[in-house]
Structure formats: C-alpha cells, structure tokens
Amino acid sequence: MEITQGTLAEAWQRTAAGHALLHGVGLPPVAFSDEALDECVERAEEAEDEGLCLLLDENGTVRGHYGAYREAFVTSDLEQVLYLIAEAAVRRRGGSVAEVADAMERIDPAWGRRFRSGGLDDTGTVEACGRDPLEGLAWIAGSWREQHPYTTLAFFRAAPGRTVDAERLALLYGADPAQVAAGTRLKDLKAVDSGRAHGDRQWESCCFGRAGGWTFLLYHDAPRRAFANKEAYTALGIEESVRLSATSAKAIYTFDYLRDGRRVDDDQGVLELIWYERGLAPYLRGGELDFLNRAVRRAELDHPEVTDTFELYFHALEKSLGLRLPRRDFTEGEVRAAYWAAKSS
Structure with missing residues (x-):
C-alpha cells in the first residue's frame, strides 16, 4: 500500500x-x-x-x-x-x-x-558479548579522544585467505626502513631516543601490526610522500579499510569505512563520530551501516555499566567488523614501531 x-x-x-x-x-x-x-x-x-x-x-x-x-x-x-x-x-x-x-x-x-x-526487523541480532568490553578495541577509546597514543587509527583487510603485510604497509606510508628491518618496538624508540624525549617525537612515529584479522597502522600525521608507489600499494591487496581520526582541539572525530574501492556511508561522505544518544541508532536505519547500528544496540544492552559512548561505539566496531588492538603489546611497549624516515636531500 x-x-x-x-x-x-x-x-x-x-x-x-x-x-x-x-x-x-x-x-x-x-x-x-x-x-x-x-x-x-x-x-x-x-x-x-x-x-x-x-x-x-x-x-x-x-x-x-x-x-x-x-x-x-x-x-x-x-x-x-x-x-x-x-x-x-x-x-x-x-x-x-x-x-x-x-x-x-x-x-x-x-x-x-x-x-x-537495532535494525528495522527482528532478525540478524548480534550474539551477546559475554566478556570485558574494554579488552578488544574499546580500551583505547578514552585516550584516543585526547589524541593519545595516536590521532589516527587505521585498519586494513585483504580478501579472505590473504593478509595485508604490516611491514610493507608501514614502509609505503614512510616508516624508517632501517627500524622496520630491525624489528624495532615501541619500547626501543623510548629507550634509544636520547636527543629528544619520545613524548615530543611521537608525532613523527607510527605503530603497526596485525590483530583480529586486520592490519593496523597508528600515527599522527603521515608524510606527504605516503603512497608514492601506487603499484606497490595496490599489490597489498587491500579490500577494506577503516580510519578513525581524532582532532581533540576541535572536538572532531571521524569514521571512514571503505570497501571494494568505495566509501560505505549512505552517500554522506566521511562521517563524524559524535556522542550519540543511547537508544538512538547513530546511522541511517536500513542503510549501508545498519550492521553497525545493530552492534551498537547490542553493546548498549550487554554493557549498561559502560557509560562512555565512545567505548560502546568502539566495542560495536569490534563486534561488527572484528577490529582489535593488542592492549598488552601497547602497554608493555612490544608493539612494532618506527619513526618516519628522514626526508632525502
């Protein structure tokens, strides 16, 4: 009718x-x-x-x-x-x-x-979590809002059966080849950085690795020469990418999801992540991101004790897309890291 x-x-x-x-x-x-x-x-x-x-x-x-x-x-x-x-x-x-x-x-x-x-019908519900929501990805949500440890959290995934090489990705972004080859860890950067404190130089660094089926790369500002080798980037076989960016001075937080070369956004462009209202789906109902609406609702119902909506949102990203970051590796400084390579003369 x-x-x-x-x-x-x-x-x-x-x-x-x-x-x-x-x-x-x-x-x-x-x-x-x-x-x-x-x-x-x-x-x-x-x-x-x-x-x-x-x-x-x-x-x-x-x-x-x-x-x-x-x-x-x-x-x-x-x-x-x-x-x-x-x-x-x-x-x-x-x-x-x-x-x-x-x-x-x-x-x-x-x-x-x-x-x-959380959808427009009563099918396709997300299974109950049953564990600590701050272990997989949401542990970083609070500090990320304050631009720590990095303002950009980028994730990359290839077709089933393939993986995106974390070292090659970091090198294409501009990581120091010597540090990548040496297997440098975050704790190594902090230990050997004698000229300036790492707290000052961290804006020139990145961390990278794999977790939850995704390759991650965390950084503040990527060098302008990033992706200079387009053929090498294509050869990585990336089919999906998720980028979360924080600009705390302006209170701007964005979510950008690309799949098969196109942005998944219901024709809205890069989406600003805001403090959404509980019980109100953050994205268009029945739209391309409805899977995330469902995961957010499941997170709200599973974890009423979590009061930070960013933590709930990050947990929903983990449940719906499988995004994760190794908390222990970051805490103990074991995550792979490098500074951006010095500019050639």
Whole structure:
C-alpha cells in the first residue's frame, strides 16, 4: 500500500489507540517538501525539541529526521514507519535502553525484538558479548579522544585467505626502513631516543601490526610522500579499510569505512563520530551501516555499566567488523614501531 497523508494518519491513530503506552501520542509533524521540512525542524529547534519530523515524498516514501542535518530513516513500508514513530515516542519518555526495550515489547513482542536487534526487523541480532568490553578495541577509546597514543587509527583487510603485510604497509606510508628491518618496538624508540624525549617525537612515529584479522597502522600525521608507489600499494591487496581520526582541539572525530574501492556511508561522505544518544541508532536505519547500528544496540544492552559512548561505539566496531588492538603489546611497549624516515636531500 502506498503511504499517503491519510493512510499514515489513520494507521497511527489506530496504533496509538490500541496500546496504553501510546495513548495521547500524536503523529509527528509531516512535511511534503524540503522547504516545509526545514520549517518543521526550525520550529522544533526554537522549542529546543529535537523530536522526530517526517518528510512524505510523492511516491509514498517516508523520511524521518532529527534536527536539521540528521536523516534517521528512509522507508516505504507503513508498518516500519509506525514502529519508528512508536520507538521515538517511547524513547522520549526516558529510561535506560533496556527499559525502552521492555516498553516496546509490551506494545508488541515483535517490536521489542526489533528494538533489541537495532535494525528495522527482528532478525540478524548480534550474539551477546559475554566478556570485558574494554579488552578488544574499546580500551583505547578514552585516550584516543585526547589524541593519545595516536590521532589516527587505521585498519586494513585483504580478501579472505590473504593478509595485508604490516611491514610493507608501514614502509609505503614512510616508516624508517632501517627500524622496520630491525624489528624495532615501541619500547626501543623510548629507550634509544636520547636527543629528544619520545613524548615530543611521537608525532613523527607510527605503530603497526596485525590483530583480529586486520592490519593496523597508528600515527599522527603521515608524510606527504605516503603512497608514492601506487603499484606497490595496490599489490597489498587491500579490500577494506577503516580510519578513525581524532582532532581533540576541535572536538572532531571521524569514521571512514571503505570497501571494494568505495566509501560505505549512505552517500554522506566521511562521517563524524559524535556522542550519540543511547537508544538512538547513530546511522541511517536500513542503510549501508545498519550492521553497525545493530552492534551498537547490542553493546548498549550487554554493557549498561559502560557509560562512555565512545567505548560502546568502539566495542560495536569490534563486534561488527572484528577490529582489535593488542592492549598488552601497547602497554608493555612490544608493539612494532618506527619513526618516519628522514626526508632525502
């Protein structure tokens, strides 16, 4: 059934009337053009209300928006629209993510399962974690926000059955060939650096290795000559890459995921990682990054004791993509490291 203003209003009226938790909840503002949506969002912002606004296209597609810049979902499925309106209404009442899940289940058991899955249906749930969330990748989230130990965390993965050579990758970025060949570790840089403290020179260094099926390279600023040998870089066989970048002075944190030569981003470009609101999917529902929405929801439900949303997000990256960093190697200085090679004259 094509969604129209009438069918949407009637369907929501029936839904709200049929569930005690939705009594008195009206249909969110509905706009029929981008200009009208802007006015709707502007009125909401003036009222300090970032509630849901709907844009109904001529073809019956409904686009949900929170604020001026965040498109939350796009769907032509009326039942999904009703679910998303109900979810937004229940979330606005407050409570933990688990309490919202319980409330959605009281409205409809299928809706409760859907909310817990984090997706637009109740399938494809992520298995419960069952271990310390700060062991795999999330241990670095807090210090990374303060640009320590590195501002850029880059991960690379090849096709199944192949690996991205960590040494070759570091060399292509500009790591000192002598230190790479010598197997230099982070503790070695700190021990032999007599001219200046490593704390000053770390901006000229990188760490690299493999963990969780990915090759990682951590650094601050890569030399301009990085990737000078395009053929050698292609020969590494990289099919996926994830780059997390922090600029704490400006409070900008970005997430960039490339797969098969294209950015996975629902046509949004490099995505800024912000302190997302618990229970609210950080990315477009049903979009290319919906797998990460599901993993974030699972992390929220599995680890209510984790209060830092960056740690939850990093844990979701580990669960969904397998990203990891060896905490002990970093702590004990055993991770491979090198300074960038000196510029040739």
